[in-house]
Amino acid sequence: MTKSSQSTISRRTMLRGLGVGLALxxxxxxxxxxxxxxxxxxxxxxxxxxxxxxxxxxxxxxxxxxxxxxxxxxxxxxxxxxxxxxxxxxxxxxxxxxxxxxxxxxxxxxxxxxxxxxxxxxxxxxxxxxxxxxxxxxxxxxxxxxxxxxxxxxxxxxxxxxxxxxxxxxxxxxxxGSKQEVEAQVAKLRHGRSILDSVGERARQLGSRVGGSDRAKLDQFYTGVRDLEKRLHKSEQWEQQPKTxxxxxxxxxxxxxxxxxxxxxxxxxxxxxxxxxxxxxxxxxxxxxxxxxxxxxxxxxxxxxxxxxxxxxxxxxxxxxxxxxxxxxxxxxxxxxxxxxxxxxxxxxxxxxxxxxxxxxxxxxxxxxxxxxxxxxxxxxxxxxxxxxxxxxxxxxxxxxxxxxLGLEADKFATSTGTMRGLEFI
CATH class of the missing domain: 3.40.720 (Alkaline Phosphatase, subunit A)
Structure with a gap:
């Protein structure tokens, strides 16, 4: 990669700067x-x-x-x-x-x-x-x-x-859980979503400072943030529903x-x-x-x-x-x-x-x-x-x-070479 006027930005550095660790x-x-x-x-x-x-x-x-x-x-x-x-x-x-x-x-x-x-x-x-x-x-x-x-x-x-x-x-x-316990858990989930909002906003800001290839990577990263937000939102919905x-x-x-x-x-x-x-x-x-x-x-x-x-x-x-x-x-x-x-x-x-x-x-x-x-x-x-x-x-x-x-479109996991030979679906 040739040098340009754009500064090199580390994804890890970006996450540290926000004070969070994020596993996508x-x-x-x-x-x-x-x-x-x-x-x-x-x-x-x-x-x-x-x-x-x-x-x-x-x-x-x-x-x-x-x-x-x-x-x-x-x-x-x-x-x-x-x-x-x-x-x-x-x-x-x-x-x-x-x-x-x-x-x-x-x-x-x-x-x-x-x-x-x-x-x-x-x-x-x-x-x-x-x-x-x-x-x-x-x-x-x-x-x-x-x-x-x-x-x-x-x-x-x-x-x-x-x-x-x-x-x-x-x-x-x-x-x-009690009403107070449920509310406390919901508050934690909402806090997690607010952190992800900050991460996503930072990713958008960085988009103007990088080249096209890096911008595509940031777009993918931002998509991952949005997906995590959806999962946290779903968890919040579950917290507010009575357990079986x-x-x-x-x-x-x-x-x-x-x-x-x-x-x-x-x-x-x-x-x-x-x-x-x-x-x-x-x-x-x-x-x-x-x-x-x-x-x-x-x-x-x-x-x-x-x-x-x-x-x-x-x-x-x-x-x-x-x-x-x-x-x-x-x-x-x-x-x-x-x-x-x-x-x-x-x-x-x-x-x-x-x-x-x-x-x-x-x-x-x-x-x-x-x-x-x-x-x-x-x-x-x-x-x-x-x-x-x-x-x-x-x-x-x-x-x-x-x-x-399980319904997943997976053709590889770890050291696999395919599906299990001889094991078929009914």
Whole structure:
């Protein structure tokens, strides 16, 4: 670029001068994506779940391929949903390594999380929330079990704190605040809109000081500001509307460190009812396990120590008991979604439920051949898709398929190479 009389202006400098930090959504294809979502007569939803200590491969992966596979012990727990789910083998996140460090990349696929200076990228749920989140009271929910961390990351790679309190989540979803509380929240939203007004005005003023190319970029920036203002306005409208009333009794929190299954169960219940009431259409759930002994018969050790089993039968048996209990909770979640009717079928038919882990083998800390399945969502299921002999088929291809199912015009996410091969819409 040749020098001219025009001064060089940094976008970052402009934002600092206004005393605010502004993270814009992606702008390309936003309008068509939103239009597609709004036009849908049957809203699609996503629940993405990760358990952080891996899943024993020998009890997860089935024998055979296609529709005639022989279910593994864990898949037998989900036998009622064999026709409504697809199991994958041979998938991974390309360039995601680092053992346990990879858990933060399950929904982002950002490479090399164990390296110094690592910066995460946007998670698939937040990618969708930027485009369709305004359609519901809560653009997305980042839930967690046993931790305050989450699977959800913003466009700038910042982790969204996980909500790990069932009682607090219930109040957030279904308990109407006082008139004063609502007014205070509306005031905050209006303040945010006034800041964006200042940002937009500053962008317009700069337009007279830059060349044509930079002016086009500022126009795009200004469009992004206007879109954010619309989202804040929509949030203000939601604040002034009564929350949905539900028959579910307010859940209690668990102080017991061993209440892994109990916490998981209540979070799954709240996720289901949040979807049923259309409070949100995008949920991530991080099931975090550590050294605490879970309250499961026959288990006397925490999950993490058991993952370093060294193939000792007694440790493998205890770990299997823990993971089978988790698959039973997953089965209950799928059942509860299937029991709720919505236009055109059940809630499960319109909800893509992804379940898996970024740790392919907890004993060896391997990050390839990840145990992952998807249920519901209106896909053609009842199959085992074996996709990579070396466990190197990109899992983000599944995310592209789900984004398209959500009504978004997305053909790329993270390290994807297309949609998930063999997974088709009904």
């Amino acid at each position: 959504p992606m702008l390309d294809a936003m309008t068509p994506a939103v239009a597609a979502a709004e036009a849908s007569t049957q809203p699609q939803r996503l629940i993405a779940i990760q358990t952080n200590q891996g899943i024993l491969p020998k009890y997860f992966f089935p024998e055979g391929e296609g529709h005639d596979y022989k279910a593994s012990p864990y898949l037998q727990v989900l036998d009622n949903f064999r026709e409504r789910m697809t199991v994958f083998s041979g998938v991974s996140h390309p360039e995601v390594d680092g053992g346990h460090e990879a858990e933060q990349c399950f929904l982002t696929a950002a490479p090399h999380p164990g390296m110094g200076g690592f910066r995460n990228s946007i998670s698939v749920d937040q990618f969708a929330a930027e485009r369709i989140g305004h359609l519901t009271r809560f653009p997305s929910l980042a839930l967690s079990v046993g931790t305050k961390r989450s699977l959800s990351y913003t466009q700038s790679g910042v982790q969204i704190p996980g909500e790990n309190s069932p009682s607090r989540l219930f109040r957030k979803l279904f308990v109407q 009333k539900v028959e579910m009794a307010p859940p209690r929190d668990f102080d017991d460190p061993g209440a892994l299954i109990e916490r998981t169960r209540v979070m799954y219940d709240l996720a289901r009812i949040a979807m049923e009431t259309d409070s949100t259409r995008l949920i991530s759930i991080f099931v975090y396990q550590n050294d605490a002994k879970p309250n499961i018969p026959g288990v006397d050790t925490g999950t993490h120590p058991l993952t370093h089993h060294g193939n000792q039968p007694e440790k493998l048996e205890q770990l299997r008991r823990i993971e089978e209990a988790q698959f039973r909770e997953l089965s209950s979640l799928l059942s509860s979604l299937d029991e709720r009717s919505v236009s055109g079928g059940s809630l499960l038919d319109t909800t893509s439920v992804i379940y898996g882990t970024a740790l392919g083998n907890g004993n060896s800390h391997a990050n390839n051949n990840l145990p992952v399945l998807i249920a519901g969502g209106g896909f053609r299921h009842a199959q085992h898709l074996s996709l990579g002999g070396n466990g190197d088929y990109p899992l983000p291809n599944l995310f592209v398929s789900v984004l398209q199912r």
